[in-house]
Structures are given as C-alpha cells and as structure tokens.
Amino acid sequence: xxxxxxxxxxxxxxxxxxxxxxxxxxxxxxxxxxxxxxxxxxxxxxxxxxxxxxxxxxxxxxxxxxxxxxxxxxxxxxxxxxxxxxxxxxxxxxxxxxxxxxxxxxxxxxxxxxxxxxxxxxxxxxxxxxxxxxxxxxxxxxxxxxxxxxxxxxxxxxxxxxxxxxx
Numbered sequence: 001x002x003x004x005x006x007x008x009x010x011x012x013x014x015x016x017x018x019x020x021x022x023x024x025x026x027x028x029x030x031x032x033x034x035x036x037x038x039x040x041x042x043x044x045x046x047x048x049x050x051x052x053x054x055x056x057x058x059x060x061x062x063x064x065x066x067x068x069x070x071x072x073x074x075x076x077x078x079x080x081x082x083x084x085x086x087x088x089x090x091x092x093x094x095x096x097x098x099x100x101x102x103x104x105x106x107x108x109x110x111x112x113x114x115x116x117x118x119x120x121x122x123x124x125x126x127x128x129x130x131x132x133x134x135x136x137x138x139x140x141x142x143x144x145x146x147x148x149x150x151x152x153x154x155x156x157x158x159x160x161x162x163x164x165x166x167x
Contacts, residue, residue, distance in 0.1 A: 004108045005056055010063075011102060012052030014095060015118060017062035018087075019046035021070030025083055034080030037132055041087065041125050048118045055110060066091065081133070088129035095122045 022042035029035045053060050069090060073083040099115045099122070106112055 004106045004111050007102045007106050008052050008055050008111050008114065009058075009060070011098060011115070011118065012049055012056065012060045013063045014066055014098065015045050015049035015052060016060035017064075017066035018042075018070070018091065018095070019049045020062050021067050022083070022087070025070060025074045025080070028074055028078060029080030029083070031079045031081070033132065034084060037128065038080060038083065041128070044121045044125060048114065048121050051114045051117065055114060084129045084133060088126045088133075092122050092126040 019042050022038050022045065026035050026038035026042060029038060049060060069086055070083060073086040074080075076082050096119060099119050103112060103115050106115065
C-alpha cells in the first residue's frame with residue numbers, strides 16, 4: 001500500500017504541475033482561442049490532481065520539470081502555440097507512459113481508477129490540441145525553433161519516455 005501511495009503522490013505532482021502551469025499561462029497567451037482551451041485543459045488536469053490529492057490526503061508538490069517545461073514554452077512563444085505543442089507532444093505522451101507503468105505496479109482499485117481517468121483526460125487533451133492546431137491560420141514556422149529545446153529539456157532531465165513513478 002505504501003508503494004501505491006508513493007506512485008499516486010508522484011503522478012499527482014505531475015498532474016498538479018500541469019494544472020497549475022496551464023492555469024497560470026492561459027491568461028498570458030495572445031491567441032484568444034488558445035486562452036479558452038488552455039483554461040479548460042487546466043481544469044481537466046486539475047480534476048485528476050484533486051482526485052490524487054484526496055486519495056493521499058496530503059498536498060501535492062508540482063513536479064519541477066513540468067513546471068519548467070510549461071513556463072519555457074510560454075517564454076519562447078507567448079501566442080500559446082508552443083504551450084499547446086508541449087502538452088500534445090512532449091508532456092501528454094510522457095504522462096501516458098507514466099500512467100501505464102503505474103497501472104502495472106499499483107494494485108489498489110481506487111488508485112487504478114484515478115489512473116484510468118488520468119489517461120482519458122490526457123488523451124482527450126492531446127486530441128483537442130490536434131484538432132485546434134489543424135485549423136487554418138496556425139503558422140508553424142514561428143515556433144518550430146522552440147520545439148527541439150522543449151524536447152531536449154525533458155530528455156536531459158532524465159525524462160526521455162516518462163516522468164517516472166517516483167521522485
């Protein structure tokens with residue numbers, strides 16, 4: 001049971017960092033559509049973080065690499081395009097791998113239920129970004145320079161595939 005709580009705590013920290021980071025960045029974005037979507041995404045990730053916090057009955061501590069990734073995405077591109085890219089291509093897949101790995105080792109039914117919800121939320125948000133940026137008018141060349149930097153940022157931080165299961 002202790003291992004289950006440790007895994008939930010770590011993933012809760014991941015979701016909390018995503019929730020807080022997106023919530024803080026949304027009002028700074030220059031693209032109004034991205035502001036709305038980012039606020040909604042933040043709330044979705046926040047609901048999962050809340051479930052994890054309630055499961056553990058203790059506060060979450062945002063995972064620094066996720067907080068840094070989101071903050072850097074906004075610094076590189078204040079329109080919000082790069083932040084959404086970060087969610088869909090850098091952050092989302094690593095969250096999904098972490099959740100998949102957690103489901104392989106966690107046995108407690110409520111924790112597994114929360115991880116399943118985390119997977120659904122993450123997939124929904126990745127798809128939502130894909131639909132949004134597929135619309136005409138998104139200038140990819142303006143933010144491509146930051147794409148490699150964001151990927152390198154998490155990979156050099158020992159997060160090539162996932163955010164792990166423990167701090």
